[in-house]
Structures are given as structure tokens and as C-alpha cells.
Amino acid sequence: MAKTPRTLFENIWDRHLVTAETSETPAVLYIDLHLIHEVTSPQAFDLLRQRGLPVRRPERTLATMDHSTPTLAASLAGGMPPGPAREQVATLQDNCREFGIELHDLESPQRGIVHVMGPELGATQPGSTIVCGDSHTSTHGAFGALAFGIGTTEVAHVLATQSLLQRRPATLAVNLSGRLGPGVSAKDLVLAIIREIGVSGGTGHVIEYRGEAIRSLSMEQRMTVCNMSIEAGARAGLIAPDDTTFEYLAGRPLSPSGVDWEHALERWRELPGDEDAVFDRSVDIDVSELEPMLTYGTNPAMAMPVTGKVPVPNGDAGLRRALDYMGLGAGEPLLGRPVDVVFIGSCTNGRLSDLRDAARVMAGRRVADGVRMLVVPGSQDVKRSAEAEGLHRVFTEAGAEWRESGCSMCIAMNGDSVAAGQYAVSTSNRNFEGRQGAGARTLLASPLTAAAAAVSGQISDPRQYLEDDGQ
Amino acid sequence: MKPMTEYRSRTVVLPNTDIDTDQIIPARFLTTTNSTGLGKHAFADWRYDADGRPREEFVLNQPASEGCGVLVAGDNFGCGSSREHAAWALRDFGVRAVISTRIADIFRSNALKNGIVPIESDDETHAWLMANPGVEVTVNIGRRELVLPGDRRYAFSIDDFARYCLLYGVDPLGYLLSQEAAINDYERQYHCVR
Numbered sequence: 001m002a003k004t005p006r007t008l009f010e011n012i013w014d015r016h017l018v019t020a021e022t023s024e025t026p027a028v029l030y031i032d033l034h035l036i037h038e039v040t041s042p043q044a045f046d047l048l049r050q051r052g053l054p055v056r057r058p059e060r061t062l063a064t065m066d067h068s069t070p071t072l073a074a075s076l077a078g079g080m081p082p083g084p085a086r087e088q089v090a091t092l093q094d095n096c097r098e099f100g101i102e103l104h105d106l107e108s109p110q111r112g113i114v115h116v117m118g119p120e121l122g123a124t125q126p127g128s129t130i131v132c133g134d135s136h137t138s139t140h141g142a143f144g145a146l147a148f149g150i151g152t153t154e155v156a157h158v159l160a161t162q163s164l165l166q167r168r169p170a171t172l173a174v175n176l177s178g179r180l181g182p183g184v185s186a187k188d189l190v191l192a193i194i195r196e197i198g199v200s201g202g203t204g205h206v207i208e209y210r211g212e213a214i215r216s217l218s219m220e221q222r223m224t225v226c227n228m229s230i231e232a233g234a235r236a237g238l239i240a241p242d243d244t245t246f247e248y249l250a251g252r253p254l255s256p257s258g259v260d261w262e263h264a265l266e267r268w269r270e271l272p273g274d275e276d277a278v279f280d281r282s283v284d285i286d287v288s289e290l291e292p293m294l295t296y297g298t299n300p301a302m303a304m305p306v307t308g309k310v311p312v313p314n315g316d317a318g319l320r321r322a323l324d325y326m327g328l329g330a331g332e333p334l335l336g337r338p339v340d341v342v343f344i345g346s347c348t349n350g351r352l353s354d355l356r357d358a359a360r361v362m363a364g365r366r367v368a369d370g371v372r373m374l375v376v377p378g379s380q381d382v383k384r385s386a387e388a389e390g391l392h393r394v395f396t397e398a399g400a401e402w403r404e405s406g407c408s409m410c411i412a413m414n415g416d417s418v419a420a421g422q423y424a425v426s427t428s429n430r431n432f433e434g435r436q437g438a439g440a441r442t443l444l445a446s447p448l449t450a451a452a453a454a455v456s457g458q459i460s461d462p463r464q465y466l467e468d469d470g471q
Numbered sequence: 472m473k474p475m476t477e478y479r480s481r482t483v484v485l486p487n488t489d490i491d492t493d494q495i496i497p498a499r500f501l502t503t504t505n506s507t508g509l510g511k512h513a514f515a516d517w518r519y520d521a522d523g524r525p526r527e528e529f530v531l532n533q534p535a536s537e538g539c540g541v542l543v544a545g546d547n548f549g550c551g552s553s554r555e556h557a558a559w560a561l562r563d564f565g566v567r568a569v570i571s572t573r574i575a576d577i578f579r580s581n582a583l584k585n586g587i588v589p590i591e592s593d594d595e596t597h598a599w600l601m602a603n604p605g606v607e608v609t610v611n612i613g614r615r616e617l618v619l620p621g622d623r624r625y626a627f628s629i630d631d632f633a634r635y636c637l638l639y640g641v642d643p644l645g646y647l648l649s650q651e652a653a654i655n656d657y658e659r660q661y662h663c664v665r
């Protein structure tokens with residue numbers, strides 16, 4: 001009998017079943033790697049203490065501080081100012097010490113946004129299950145790992161049992177043909193995908209991104225795509241591992257080495273699903289005609305080509321409300337609209353290649369008068385690498401602020417925020433009302449498009465700048 | 472968690488679609504190490520103006536909404552961030568059931584762990600509830616039924632295990648811990664594979 005074709009998702013899921021699901025009980029799924037940070041973990045450790053439970057596998061748990069930490073070197077060196085954020089950071093420190101968990105604290109040269117740090121360290125590995133009390137855990141799916149966000153009670157479950165109760169999700173194939181044009185990046189691709197699927201189109205599903213357009217992306221670009229899977233409501237995003245994946249992982253601190261590396265490669269090469277595997281649903285997109293994208297509304301599906309016009313709500317109350325919040329008129333173009341703030345950073349676009357992209361546009365130019373530009377590397381490692389290439393000088397000489405790593409203006413918990421009513425072009429992942437500060441108006445874009453807005457002081461097509469420079 | 476077999480309350484309607492957890496509780500309130508007392512921050516940017524004064528026109532600030540424990544919301548409630556603070560804030564604010572045509576995955580899971588029943592209804596029931604705010608409804612967990620005025624009944628689906636945990640006040644962590652032998656076996660079989 002012919003073997004039933006299998007998906008990548010099934011290959012990972014089945015291999016992690018401690019107990020299969022029944023109609024009465026969910027599956028018990030083993031978790032290979034648990035990432036934690038200061039914001040969603042304190043209450044989970046409290047639960048452990050209340051119950052007198054240890055952390056089952058501290059060596060499979062890795063901690064960092066990123067969300068509420070300052071990005072100004074002075075506030076880090078001088079110690080965080082007293083207040084709830086400092087308390088949160090101190091609580092993580094205490095918890096990690098008490099339960100024996102490795103922590104990249106404010107002094108660690110490897111500290112970073114949790115979804116930037118994991119891959120950099122080689123902790124993120126193909127075929128593994130990875131969870132974190134953070135919805136953008138989907139990022140790690142770029143390596144062919146089943147990675148998803150969980151709530152704090154579940155953080156406690158994983159700490160205590162290294163397992164989770166899960167119902168098997170459905171599968172959605174996103175087939176991407178063609179190649180991205182010049183000046184069009186992974187961020188534009190994922191915004192186009194979310195616009196196509198909708199903000200809730202992926203609910204209950206694990207997305208697998210497939211096809212030529214995905215294969216040709218670098219690991220950092222693949223992470224950008226998987227990162228935003230949650231913005232389509234998906235449980236997780238997956239990309240089958242290939243030589244690009246293995247090259248990225250080779251020699252990383254936590255990657256297997258020597259003979260273990262050879263064995264790992266053998267296992268990893270078995271992971272991809274069969275060509276004819278059956279998905280519950282599928283969507284096909286040809287990416288060759290895509291343009292740089294920009295959001296105009298208050299969820300990431302409200303996206304359009306940067307050269308386009310804001311849609312007319314007609315009877316759509318949600319869109320009407322979004323345009324009111326954004327202060328944008330139906331049917332108007334966004335090109336030429338003045339901006340106040342530009343933010344380059346986050347777990348979506350805070351990696352070295354993102355900073356290089358921004359620097360391509362910024363080199364030899366200045367941030368326009370009246371615009372504030374913040375460049376926040378995704379990790380201390382990204383920061384050092386960028387400085388080694390001199391990228392920081394491109395930014396500072398242009399008049400931008402060059403910061404220490406962290407989530408910063410993506411979530412505006414640490415004091416880096418956008419004022420009410422201001423327009424921010426941001427390389428982060430959420431344009432929700434108030435996400436970058438109460439009343440802030442966020443337009444999501446790629447690092448190229450954000451940099452073009454910074455130097456022109458208005459929404460601009462980055463391809464113009466690349467062409468002018470003969471790039 | 473206390474057992475929850477049936478819950479009766481009036482509804483309050485938030486018609487917006489795609490209400491994300493950043494609206495349910497804005498990020499600036501997440502610098503807490505507790506899970507209690509967050510109800511005062513629920514929908515903070517919709518409830519209060521920049522100076523912290525209640526916006527009287529906002530439905531949750533109106534006297535008629537007082538004591539309403541069933542939140543009826545537009546499609547795709549609870550999308551976005553995984554913060555369980557959203558469930559903690561709603562629970563503390565007095566919400567015990569949420570009805571929408573679609574409820575985001577992580578929020579659903581967080582809600583259930585905090586005694587909030589997530590109910591996905593069909594379009595017709597939902598449209599009726601949206602058009603009739605303030606009606607008294609009963610959420611019957613044992614029968615998986617939402618009972619509307621005039622004894623109209625809507626059968627909702629709820630995961631068997633989640634229903635069992637609600638009905639008997641069972642903590643899912645206890646169940647997971649009872650799987651220890653199987654977890655040990657699993658680790659022995661596949662040791663040190665990350």
C-alpha cells in the first residue's frame with residue numbers, strides 16, 4: 001500500500017506526542033525549548049511556588065529580558081530607574097536563580113529580543129517544538145520548528161511538566177510562486193499574505209509557507225514572514241528546513257557540533273513534508289508583481305501598495321473607525337503624507353539584514369527636519385555586528401538615534417513611544433490602536449520603506465531611492 | 472477554580488470587530504508581576520480619555536452596563552498578543568462569558584483557564600444579540616447551551632476537556648502532572664533531542 005503523504009507539521013507533531021488526543025482529552029505535547037521573558041513569566045513562577053513544584057527541565061528553558069528594558073545605554077549602565085519595570089526585571093532574575101534557568105540579563109552580550117536571540121544562539125532547531133509566553137513565537141517556524149505563543153498559565157504548565165495540553169490544529173498551505181522584485185522585501189510579502197488571508201483567516205491553523213518565493217529567501221527574511229503568521233490569526237507558521245537553514249545554524253553556540261551535527265542533519269533532512277501532502281486549506285499567491293506595502297488602518301490586514309489609495313469604507317464600520325483613528329481620508333493616496341516618527345527594529349525587522357536595508361537608503365542622506373528616527377537592534381549581537389560594519393554611523397550621521405537592543409517602540413512599554421496623533425512608520429508587526437503609545441498612529445512597512453520615509457519626511461516609495469543610487 | 476455549571480447575566484455589546492488584546496489591556500499596564508486587580512485597566516484607552524476621565528459615551532461606562540457579565544463582541548475577538556493579562560483583566564472586570572462569531576486561539580485558551588467561557592455563535596444568533604443589548608442570557612456549560620430570552624436555545628461547541636474542567640473546577644495542571652509516567656517514558660525514548 002502506498003504510504004500516505006505527510007506534511008511537515010505532521011512530522012513534527014507526531015514525533016512530540018507524549019499522549020495522543022482523544023475526544024475527552026487533548027494531546028500531551030512535549031516541548032523541546034521554552035523561551036521566557038520578564039513580562040509573561042512572573043505569575044507562572046508564583047504558581048510553581050504555590051504548588052511546591054520545581055522546573056522540570058531548566059536546561060530546556062532559556063530566559064531573556066527585552067520588553068520593558070530601557071534602550072538608552074545610560075539607563076542600562078546606571079541601573080534601571082525604580083518602578084514596576086525594574087521590579088519585573090529583578091523578579092525574572094530572582095526566578096531564574098531560584099529555579100536554575102539560564103538568563104541573558106542586562107549585562108549579557110547575547111541578550112536580545114527573545115525571537116531574535118533564540119535563532120542567533122542556535123537554540124532554535126528544525127523539527128523541535130518551541131513555545132514562549134509571546135505570540136510572535138511563530139518566528140521560529142522559519143527553521144521548520146513548530147513554535148507558538150502561549151498564555152502565562154501555560155508557561156507554568158511547561159515549566160512544571162515540559163509539556164502542554166493541545167488539540168491538533170488544522171493546516172493551511174500558503175503557496176508562493178515567483179520572485180520578489182527589487183525594493184520589495186519579506187515584510188511586503190507577509191503584509192500581502194495577511195491582506196489576502198485576513199486577520200482571522202488563519203485561526204485554528206498552522207500555516208506552511210511553500211514554493212519558490214520562500215525557498216529563495218534568506219533565514220532572516222523567512223523569520224520576518226513566519227513572525228507575522230499570528231497577525232493572520234494562525235497558531236504557527238512553518239517553513240521546511242533546507243540548506244539555507246543548515247548554513248545559518250552551522251557553528252552557532254547551541255547548534256550541535258561534530259558528529260552530533262552530522263546526525264542532526266540526517267534527521268533534519270527527513271523533516272520536509274511530501275510534495276503531494278494534503279492540507280486542510282490552501283492559498284496561492286504569485287509574488288512577482290508585489291510592490292512595497294504599507295498599512296493604513298488598525299490591523300495588519302489593512303495594507304496596500306505604498307503607491308495605492310486608502311480604500312473607501314462604504315458599509316464597513318471597522319474600516320470607518322480605523323480611518324477615523326488614523327486620521328486618514330477614504331480614497332486618498334498616502335505617498336507624500338508627512339510623518340513624525342520612524343522606528344526601525346522589533347522581532348519582525350530588527351536583524352542585521354534589516355539594518356543593512358535601512359542603511360542602503362540612508363547612506364549619504366539625512367533624516368528630514370521634524371522627523372524623529374529610532375533604530376533599535378534586535379539583539380546585542382545584531383548591534384555589535386552592525387557597528388562592526390559601520391551601519392551605526394550611517395544612522396547617527398543622518399541624525400537618527402542608535403539604541404541598545406529591545407522591543408522598544410514595538411510595544412512602547414519601556415518609555416520609547418509615539419505621542420498621541422503622531423504618524424509613525426514602523427517596521428514592527430502591529431498597528432493596533434495605541435500599540436506604540438496611546439493615540440499613536442502606526443503605519444507598518446519594511447525597513448526600506450521606513451528609511452525612505454525618514455529621509456524624505458513623508459511616505460515615499462523606497463524604489464525611487466534605490467534607483468537614484470543606481471542600486 | 473470554582474466549578475461553573477451555569478451562568479446567568481445580562482449582556483453588554485461591543486460591536487467592534489477584531490478587538491485585539493492590546494485594546495482589552497494596553498501594554499503599559501503589563502509591567503506587573505501580579506495577575507490580580509487588572510479590571511481597572513480593562514479597555515483603558517476606550518474607557519478613559521488622555522486625562523484619565525471616563526468617556527461617558529463609551530458603553531462600558533454607562534449605568535446600564537453595570538453588572539453585565541456576558542460580553543457580546545464583533546467577529547474575531549481577542550486577536551493579537553498572547554498576554555493572559557487580557558483574561559485576568561476581563562475576569563476582574565466581571566466578565567464570565569464572551570460571545571463572538573470567532574474567538575482567537577490564544578485568547579480562547581487563556582479565557583478558559585480563568586473561568587471565562589468563550590462562545591462562538593452562528594451569525595444569526597450573534598446578529599440578534601448585537602441588536603438586543605442588555606438581555607438576560609444563560610450559559611449552560613453542562614448542556615453546552617446558550618439560552619436567550621423566550622427560551623430560544625443555541626447549542627455552542629466547547630472542547631470536552633475544557634468543559635469538564637469548568638464543570639468540576641478541575642485544574643488542567645493537575646491533569647498534566649498526572650501524565651508524569653508518560654512524560655518520563657517520552658524523555659527516555661528521545662533524550663537530548665532539542
Ligand code: SF4
Nearest residue numbers: 136346347407410411
Ligand atoms: S519586538 Fe514587539 S512583537 Fe516582538 S517580542 Fe517584542 S514586543 Fe513582541
